[in-house]
Amino acid sequence: MVVGKPLLAARLSISWNPWNLNVKPIPLTTFNFALRLQPPTYLNLHVRASCFPASSPLPQNDDLQALLQILPSDLHDNLLNEPDRAQLLEVILDLGRLPEARYLGKEGGQYIRESEVTVKELEYAQQAVGEFGRDNRAGIEGTLHRISAIRSRKGGIVGLTCRVGRAVSGQIDMVYDLLQYWKSILFVGRPGVGKTTVIREIARVLSDEFHKRVVIVDTSNEIGGDGNIPHAAIGSARRMQVPEPSMQHRVMLEAVENHMPQVIIVDEIGTEAEAHACRSIAERGIMLIGTAHGQQLENIMKNRTLSDLIGGIGAVTLGDAEARARNCQKTILERKAPPTFDFLIEMRDRYYWLTHQTDKSVDMLLRGKIPQVEVRKRDEKCKVVIEKSKAYDKCQF
Numbered sequence: 001m002v003v004g005k006p007l008l009a010a011r012l013s014i015s016w017n018p019w020n021l022n023v024k025p026i027p028l029t030t031f032n033f034a035l036r037l038q039p040p041t042y043l044n045l046h047v048r049a050s051c052f053p054a055s056s057p058l059p060q061n062d063d064l065q066a067l068l069q070i071l072p073s074d075l076h077d078n079l080l081n082e083p084d085r086a087q088l089l090e091v092i093l094d095l096g097r098l099p100e101a102r103y104l105g106k107e108g109g110q111y112i113r114e115s116e117v118t119v120k121e122l123e124y125a126q127q128a129v130g131e132f133g134r135d136n137r138a139g140i141e142g143t144l145h146r147i148s149a150i151r152s153r154k155g156g157i158v159g160l161t162c163r164v165g166r167a168v169s170g171q172i173d174m175v176y177d178l179l180q181y182w183k184s185i186l187f188v189g190r191p192g193v194g195k196t197t198v199i200r201e202i203a204r205v206l207s208d209e210f211h212k213r214v215v216i217v218d219t220s221n222e223i224g225g226d227g228n229i230p231h232a233a234i235g236s237a238r239r240m241q242v243p244e245p246s247m248q249h250r251v252m253l254e255a256v257e258n259h260m261p262q263v264i265i266v267d268e269i270g271t272e273a274e275a276h277a278c279r280s281i282a283e284r285g286i287m288l289i290g291t292a293h294g295q296q297l298e299n300i301m302k303n304r305t306l307s308d309l310i311g312g313i314g315a316v317t318l319g320d321a322e323a324r325a326r327n328c329q330k331t332i333l334e335r336k337a338p339p340t341f342d343f344l345i346e347m348r349d350r351y352y353w354l355t356h357q358t359d360k361s362v363d364m365l366l367r368g369k370i371p372q373v374e375v376r377k378r379d380e381k382c383k384v385v386i387e388k389s390k391a392y393d394k395c396q397f
Helices: 064-068 073-080 119-129 195-208 245-259 272-283 297-302 320-326 358-366
Strands: 088-094 100-103 137-139 146-151 157-163 185-188 214-218 238-241 263-269 287-292 313-317 331-335 343-349 352-357 372-378 384-391
Touching: 064 073, 073 088, 088 119, 119 146, 119 157, 185 195, 185 297, 195 214, 195 263, 195 287, 214 245, 238 245, 245 263, 245 272, 263 272, 272 287, 297 343, 297 358, 331 358, 343 358, 352 358
Parallel strands: 185 287, 185 343, 214 238, 214 263, 263 287
Antiparallel strands: 088 100, 088 157, 137 146, 146 157, 313 331, 343 352, 352 372, 372 384
């Protein structure tokens, strides 16, 4: 079902409730019309539709010129003249090797010139960027770009990864309807699939359109960009910077205790302390939007450090009668508590996502059964398509 005309953005209030949760539809703000749908097996739904021609990517602002300024002049010119520069993902500068550019949707890299990277070129880039943090990351003020350093044993920089940061508009369409449930959402997926891009736009929408008090805990300044003034892509959300990565969990709790947020957004949850901080925040009734290391739900389940995010998993010994009733062994694995994140989204690709209702999917997998998930993807016209109740093992990208 397509609503509206080409190149016209429409926002819908939809009463179809795929998760059977007790929620009210969001009031309409652009066009005041509501649809009542019976949930079909397959629903082609243009949620908060933003129509773009099939040949056009989602609108984006990458401030590419600012990143290219730190590169040697010949690399700068070569990349500016590259036809695929809109798909540029990162530039690799390793001492004594040919400089390399990597692009979205392409395997491997592409050499930019025929001469190796020199010490002077790395020093020039380092001076242009400024000081690196303890995590060997730096940014360019006013942009979303990230520069990561590789150091020698003596501490000198011998390699740089210059990652292009883009403020992409329109990705929120893939998840907009879930925000009305006011439930916490965890995104997982391989590096580069767009997790940070999505939560950045969620921060803007929740703060500017839902008028919620949103605080971003920005450990590496990837969400709000480098510098003391955050990038406009986060809207009116507030940003708390983290002095060093090991302090992320402390800043998360500080945000709750000092600034009364309704939403906390955090990128790259990766330690036990951060997982515990997430649980503490969720127990206070605050919505969490986060990303974690792992490609699928099962990666989180098997990770002792992060399994608390999906409720934790522990061994339980059943009585004889209960074991017979369940037709299983006496010692089984079960979820220990309600999950911190109510929804978990596997980003298999930028435009192919699997949505889990976390507690149900975890319980099914622990019992050796196949959970039902919701597939979210874009069709050839860049419209969001939702497939409801699809078997998890049948979802192949």
